[in-house]
Amino acid sequence: GQNIDQPTEMTATEGAIVQINCTYQTSGFNGLFWYQQHAGEAPTFLSYNVLDGLEEKGRFSSFLSRSKGYSYLLLKELQMKDSASYLCAVSPNTGFQKLVFGTGTRLLVSP
Amino acid sequence: DTAVSQTPKYLVTQMGNDKSIKCEQNLGHDTMYWYKQDSKKFLKIMFSYNNKELIINETVPNRFSPKSPDKAHLNLHINSLELGDSAVYFCASSQMEAEAFFGQGTRLTVV
Numbered sequence: 001g002q003n004i005d006q007p008t009e010m011t012a013t014e015g016a017i018v019q020i021n022c023t024y025q026t027s028g029f030n031g032l033f034w035y036q037q038h039a040g041e042a043p044t045f046l047s048y049n050v051l052d053g054l055e056e057k058g059r060f061s062s063f064l065s066r067s068k069g070y071s072y073l074l075l076k077e078l079q080m081k082d083s084a085s086y087l088c089a090v091s092p093n094t095g096f097q098k099l100v101f102g103t104g105t106r107l108l109v110s111p
Numbered sequence: 112d113t114a115v116s117q118t119p120k121y122l123v124t125q126m127g128n129d130k131s132i133k134c135e136q137n138l139g140h141d142t143m144y145w146y147k148q149d150s151k152k153f154l155k156i157m158f159s160y161n162n163k164e165l166i167i168n169e170t171v172p173n174r175f176s177p178k179s180p181d182k183a184h185l186n187l188h189i190n191s192l193e194l195g196d197s198a199v200y201f202c203a204s205s206q207m208e209a210e211a212f213f214g215q216g217t218r219l220t221v222v
Contacts, residue, residue, distance in 0.1 A: 033210060042115075042201060042213035043154070085152060098144070098156040098167050099211060106152075 002026045004102035006088050011108045012078055020073045020105045022088030033099060034062050034073045035087040043087055046073070075107075083109045114138050117202045117214035124192055125222055132187045132217045134202030142166075143185040144203040144211065145177060154201070160185055192221045 003025045012018040024032070031050040035043035049055055049064035049071060061074040073086055085106045089099040117134040124130050136143060145157040159167035163179040174190045185202060199218050205211040 037152075040216075042215050045210040045212070048210060087154065089154075097142070097159050097161075098169070100156070101154040103151065103153050 002090070002092060002100045004088055004090060004100060006086075006102040006105045008103065009106045009108070011110065014078055014080060014109055014111050016078050017074065017076050018078060018107065020075070020086050020088075020107065022071045022073070022102055024069050024071070024088070024090050024102075026090045026092040026100060028092040029066060030091040030093055032062075032064055032071050033089045033091070034060075034071075035089060037085045037087060037104070039084075046086075078109050080109050080111070083107060113215075115202055115204055115212050115214040117200075117217055119217060120215060121218050121220075123220045123222065126192055126194060128192050129188070129190045130192060130219070131189070132200055132202075132219075134185050134187070134214055136183055136202075136204040136212070138204055138206075138212060139183075140204035140206045140212075141182060142205050142207065143179065143182070144205075145185065145187050146201040146203060146213075148199040148201060148216070150198070157200075158185075158187075189219075192219075194221050197221045 005023045034046040037043040047062040054063045059076045064071045085104040087104045088102040115136045142161045148154045156169050157171045158177045160179045176188045179185045199216045201216050202214040203211040
């Protein structure tokens with residue numbers, strides 16, 4: 001089966017750093033994605049990890065440990081506009097035939 | 112210049128009706144998808160098409176029938192709508208081994 005777990009909700013203050021964790025158990029593994037979804041909008045791509053380690057992209061970084069079935073998304077210098085849901089998704093097959101999503105983490109950034 | 116566009120954005124209809132949602136992508140991608148996002152914001156794959164061919168049907172009731180007239184279009188037809196079909200339906204596309212781009216979603220409400 002496929003199982004992807006994330007915390008349901010997190011809160012943080014503007015300017016802070018927040019880490020959103022994701023653990024997965026899937027039938028196969030061909031990469032892990034993080035998407036951002038603002039309320040009422042489409043998910044938008046943030047990052048992709050297929051090898052172990054840290055990928056940095058501006059204020060956002062994503063880490064992967066395949067042996068532990070674990071990833072995190074790190075958001076630095078939080079801004080109000082970062083309030084959104086963050087979706088962890090695994091591609092279990094080659095060719096990216098589908099993504100298996102976690103339930104998402106709703107992040108609320110307060111002033 | 113929308114990359115993945117789907118219509119309509121909102122759809123309110125009565126139980127038992129038949130409705131269609133259209134999706135078009137201008138990214139030149141080979142693979143297109145339909146995802147369903149329920150009231151708890153859980154995003155789940157329904158269908159994947161690659162170059163007009165169905166490659167994944169994720170145990171979706173056969174009241175749902177996707178159609179891909181060409182690789183830039185993937186439409187979703189739903190027969191005999193039920194209350195439980197109320198959700199947001201997202202179309203997406205990707206090129207192999209790359210991230211998926213999502214349309215803005217169609218909020219379907221069955222009354």
